[in-house]
Amino acid sequence: MNDWQDVKNVVVAGLGITGLSVVKYLGIYHPHVSVRVIDTRENPPGLSELTTDIVCHLGGWCREWLAEADLVVINPGIALSTPEIQQVVQSGTPVVGDIELFAWHIKKPVIAITGSNGKSTVTDLTGKMAAASGLNVAVGGNIGIPALDLIHESVDLYVLELSSFQLETTQHLKLKAAAFLNLSEDHMDRYSDIEAYRQAKLRIFSHAEAAIVNQDDPCTFPDEFSGPVVTFSISQNADFALQGVNGQECLMAMGQPVIGCEQLKLVGRHNLANVLTVFALLHQAGISYRDGLDVLKSYTGLTHRCQVVEDNHGIQWVNDSKATNVASTLAALSGLVLKGTLYLLVGGVGKGADFSPLAPVLNALNVRLCCFGRDGEQFIELHPSAKLYDTMADVIADIAPQLTCGDIVMLSPACASFDQFKNFMARGDAFADLAHHYA
Template identity: 60%
Template sequence: MVANPWQNVKKVVVVGLGVTGLSVVNYLLRKQNNFEIRVIDTRENVPGRERLSSSVPLHNGSFNLDWLLNADLVVTNPGIALATPEIQQVLASGIPVVGDIELFAWDNDKPVIAITGSNGKSTVTDWTGQALSAAGLDVAVGGNIGVPALDLLQHQADIYVLELSSFQLETTSSLKSKVAVFLNLSEDHMDRYRSMDDYRNAKLRIFDNADVRIVNADDIATYPLKDSSYLEFSLDKKTDFAVTTQDDVEFFTLQGKKVLSTSEISLVGRHNVSNCLVVLALLHSVGVDIERALPVIKSYSGLTHRCQVVLDNGGIKWVNDSKATNLASTKAALTGLRMEGKLFLLVGGVSKGADFSELAPILKNLNVQLCCFGQDGDAFMSLHPSAKRFESINEIIHWISGQMKRGDVVMLSPACASFDQFKNFMARGDEFTELARSLDS
């Protein structure tokens, strides 16, 4: 908790409403400090406007420089870049500009697990939260996933697990964490950052004030710039947290101690082996009894529509990865995928002109039946000799229903958008799940 950060704050301007902005306003109102609160949102149609307290003035459609330059504190939504000219004028005037995570840091005195990265952070955050709860802790999970951080403060948890985006970290300087992890870095948000270095530097802020820093030994970009201590995780190297093999069995190993075999987790895909390793590393770093958490770590089925095991029927796993709307997501789901039997892979939809040839070498090494559907299903037909064309997911499921055997995996990881046949990727995943369950009934 930061010492008396509110001492000279009377006028607060919140920039950007929506879910985060509303959580900031409601938090300020709960503090009962008689702040003069104002909200600016540059959109004409402001999301959440109907839920904004009538006591709080709203300026919409543009910035209001008069409000901004007369504030004692400006709290920006993560979607507002610090490079925005109006925000730059505020900073040049010496007015502090912070985000909701900084406000959380000012008030919180409980342990925090902080998680960032380009990919996998939502899964790691959710999985860690469920494992901590299974270990007997009262845990609150949020930040860039689910519940805004300031809303979590209403729940007096034993520990907070926060997913943090680079946008949130830009405006955060006081967050103390028990352990922080930087999972990986890949090109993203280049419309916001001038370079990959800028993007990386924003993410590296997660290590400021962290008691324990965990980096990815397979991704040098995750290492802190400053000389500081850190622990490493890796799928391939001998590190603090690693995957090791003994008698042809792979184990998660925490600082030399084998914990469980990688085959015991429910989630599929090599990226989820890595995610699980990080979850175990985080639990280990905060001193949690991992034995109590193991049942949940093993049975965790994933976030909805993200490599989510929706059914395990007679040893046949059904995996909903409908959120894989591009090539990179499907590649991640397939890379290092292991199963005893055959993979029935459902791909197709709206390709947005993508070239899927990079999937061919991955599919070549898999025992796969490629099932292509939707508007651009033909774009996948040349990728594997097994490829078969269908009109719909429904048609595929009925065709494969009599062929599946124990050890097989049925995976919807389309590598395409869904709007040729569905309202969105969620509706696509829901239909796949319903069809899977209808076969089980």
């Protein structure tokens, strides 16, 4: 939207960190508009940070405000299918998200990443390696800082993680390069089927100059795309691939070796695919990934993502709380080097997922399956060792006396956290605290 003159009334639907960033953005860059906030929660996060001139309707919808709006900006947590929002859409009033506002505003280059798993690591590492080329890089979106809070005239490059929820309400985001990492069952409580989820993800390519896709996952390929489609793979030939060179595994870029895998500190095969994606994104954006190789060599990944939080008496405690779906837990298990017993903590809010793909992988491991949380019972049939607990603390208290050298205690729950925790970070922090106490 280049002409804001016709916009007098904006309704921000859903507060929280994203809604608050929208309100702040409008106050700075479009101070002439009237901003009102609707949140169905009585006391939403971010409420105390609003200035006193912002009027709020809390505890439900206000159809009158929605009907009067020239523009409605919805939080990613609110589905477009929500009846009150559908009524606005049908009336012809634009309904957008924060990323669409960002797209209207930004003139600098943008790289974006989506996928069911790995996108936070790819986004973070892309930003760090791009910065090694001397660029002023701003990283955020669905990770860390909301996109609208990143806006600054000094920024040379924006790197955004984008969720399917954010992409649903984004129409005009121009990207130098976009990556779709993988697709697996997730958010089936929001989408009618996995194809609807895929189509939401594919929106990332709508105005991208180059599409980075997973050669090992055909679902990531755009149905139609006019620009270059660049592939990555850790199992077959691709533009960016894994290959043996002089008896050692090496990450390759267009047939040329870049770095040996043994030089990386990242754990797990899935992280090799993540690094290849970073190479592809930077290359397509015209940024030298070789300038960032020293950064890559020292990179240990993100907190709550296969993070070793304690290693004492030969017992490793691994925090993979970010594994909120089955595919993410499968990725964590595929990268393990196991010398003793794996005590795997799973459970939480399952979001309607099918957990059965875990069974054959678990059967191939020396594992004790420890299930907890609201949907913990759904894991019991996956392995003979499975035991049900009420809480994560109950699990640790029970298994701690049994641990011996070579064992791994891993929280990789394949579920969301909000039955017992504020978010996956709080769950991971709680696990780390328990690890420090019992290790």
